[in-house]
Amino acid sequence: MYENTEPSLIEPSDDAILWRYxxxxxLRSLIEDRSLFFCQLDKLVDTREGSLPQGTANHxxxxxxxxxxxxxxxxxxxxxxxxIAVNCWHIHEYENSLMWDAxxxxxxxxxxxxxxxxxxxxxxxxxxxxGMVRYIxxxxxxxxxAQSLERGSxxxxxxxxxxxxxxxxxxxxxxxITNLLDDVTIMNESTGEITKPIRxxxxxxxxxxxxxxxxxxxxxxxxxxxxxxxxxxxxxxxxTLAEIPVSRSTLYH
Numbered sequence: 001m002y003e004n005t006e007p008s009l010i011e012p013s014d015d016a017i018l019w020r021y022x023x024x025x026x027l028r029s030l031i032e033d034r035s036l037f038f039c040q041l042d043k044l045v046d047t048r049e050g051s052l053p054q055g056t057a058n059h060x061x062x063x064x065x066x067x068x069x070x071x072x073x074x075x076x077x078x079x080x081x082x083x084i085a086v087n088c089w090h091i092h093e094y095e096n097s098l099m100w101d102a103x104x105x106x107x108x109x110x111x112x113x114x115x116x117x118x119x120x121x122x123x124x125x126x127x128x129x130x131g132m133v134r135y136i137x138x139x140x141x142x143x144x145x146a147q148s149l150e151r152g153s154x155x156x157x158x159x160x161x162x163x164x165x166x167x168x169x170x171x172x173x174x175x176x177i178t179n180l181l182d183d184v185t186i187m188n189e190s191t192g193e194i195t196k197p198i199r200x201x202x203x204x205x206x207x208x209x210x211x212x213x214x215x216x217x218x219x220x221x222x223x224x225x226x227x228x229x230x231x232x233x234x235x236x237x238x239x240t241l242a243e244i245p246v247s248r249s250t251l252y253h
Contacts, residue, residue: 002121002128002176006158009131009177012091014115018174019090021103022110024230027217031234031241035205038126038178041161042081043202046168050081050160054139080157085203087176089117091132095218095251098170104220106227109249111216114174120213126178126206131162133173180204211240221249 004011012018022030030036041050061070090099095109112120114130121128161177217235219228228248235241 001124001126002118002130004129004131005127006129006131006156008156008159009129009162010134011130012114012132012174014113016091016114016174017093018112018114018117019092019095019099020088020110020112021090021099021107023104023107024227027108027231028234031210031238033205034207034210036087036176036208037203037205038085038087038176039203040082040085040180042078044086046164048163048165050084050157051077051163052160053136053163080160083180084157084161085178085180086161087206088171089174089176091172091174095249097221097251100220100222100249100251105222106224107220108223108231109218109220110214111218112213113215116215117176117213120209121176121206122209124206124208126204128206129158129177131159131175131177133162133164133168133171133175135164135166135169137166178204178206210238211244214241214244217244217246219246219248221251223248 026037090096095111100109118130158177158179162175164171164173217231219231223231232246235244235246
């Protein structure tokens, strides 16, 4: 289920356009498993993922009287990276050439809106939240944030998952976020069958309603005919997806 319980998360408007750029392998996994993959923070490229801003860390150092304060801060960040997992989307009105090149040169982009993405997770077996990424320099002393800590507010693990360095700002990212400790177990009232999310070593698969989620599937501007046939075949393999438009990118036309 999708429900934001973290007040600091910033959601886009319901009609905001979101893009998910995928390789053909990941598209096949999405369609066959009918699930979005959420990757653990510690498996992402950016080593700052899940870490505290320096101003906050400095405030904690001042408040802790134990000699192992650095170890405690490090342990807190390490645990966050292990238990928080994210699924990443690009917010933009139009498709993006840099995103094609980085994530889906021979793949596809799924176009949707925030409202449709949120509603597609109504029956998800995990508690999912969402927020727009904020781009901050972790190494700068965030005086305003440190002052707010002194007034009693705190960084949560979920909120920390929406912080990235300004060098990634071009990604204009929206993140779906789940805490791997918050799995929802569902029992079928008729059969008694118990369903849980599917975990793997690097994260978790969360079930999603693909028909609600997908407004359109767009083929990469670099896509060849063989890849196009593969995408069309995948979409036709599910009767519920057969009506969803599939088109080639017009980026360079």
